[in-house]
Amino acid sequence: xxxxxxxxxxxxxxxxxxxxxxxxxxxxxxxxxxxxxxxxxxxxxxxxxxxxxxxxxxxxxxxxxxxxxxxxxxxxxxxxxxxxxxxxxxxxxxxxxxxxxxxxxxxxxxxxxxxxxxxxxxxxxxxxxxxxxxxxxxxxxxxxxxxxxxxxxxxxxxxxxxxxxxxxxxxxxxxx
Numbered sequence: 001x002x003x004x005x006x007x008x009x010x011x012x013x014x015x016x017x018x019x020x021x022x023x024x025x026x027x028x029x030x031x032x033x034x035x036x037x038x039x040x041x042x043x044x045x046x047x048x049x050x051x052x053x054x055x056x057x058x059x060x061x062x063x064x065x066x067x068x069x070x071x072x073x074x075x076x077x078x079x080x081x082x083x084x085x086x087x088x089x090x091x092x093x094x095x096x097x098x099x100x101x102x103x104x105x106x107x108x109x110x111x112x113x114x115x116x117x118x119x120x121x122x123x124x125x126x127x128x129x130x131x132x133x134x135x136x137x138x139x140x141x142x143x144x145x146x147x148x149x150x151x152x153x154x155x156x157x158x159x160x161x162x163x164x165x166x167x168x169x170x171x172x173x174x175x176x
Contacts, residue, residue: 096111
């Protein structure tokens, strides 16, 4: 099964007899260029890692991506993302909108998400519009919570029908 001669052989340096089993590096040790034939068309693309905005970073402006963002610094502007994580020491002043929103730090502004999670260290000052929400014990929240089937659609009810007597009893319950 194992051959002593193959163990002691230095490999491609002796006459170039052996062929590298992978095309990730060339014979000179440099990475080989990949061609379009290296990947099958049905193979799923690897999901890129989240963009991390470090604790010493301050951004004044809007952020928009189809990927994931992890905020550790301060953002003054609106954020749109697939997954947004607000770190424990982070502050966001503006509207945040993502499929998944996890707040560990501070958000001052409206939060819109299909899934919104406020952890025990979260501090949110603003309205939350969600499809599903989880608020851990210890989270600070000041604002209103509204469930919508499509919370990412800023106009209209997002597919949810208004209650038949929405004007009479709902405001009294929210003010309490």
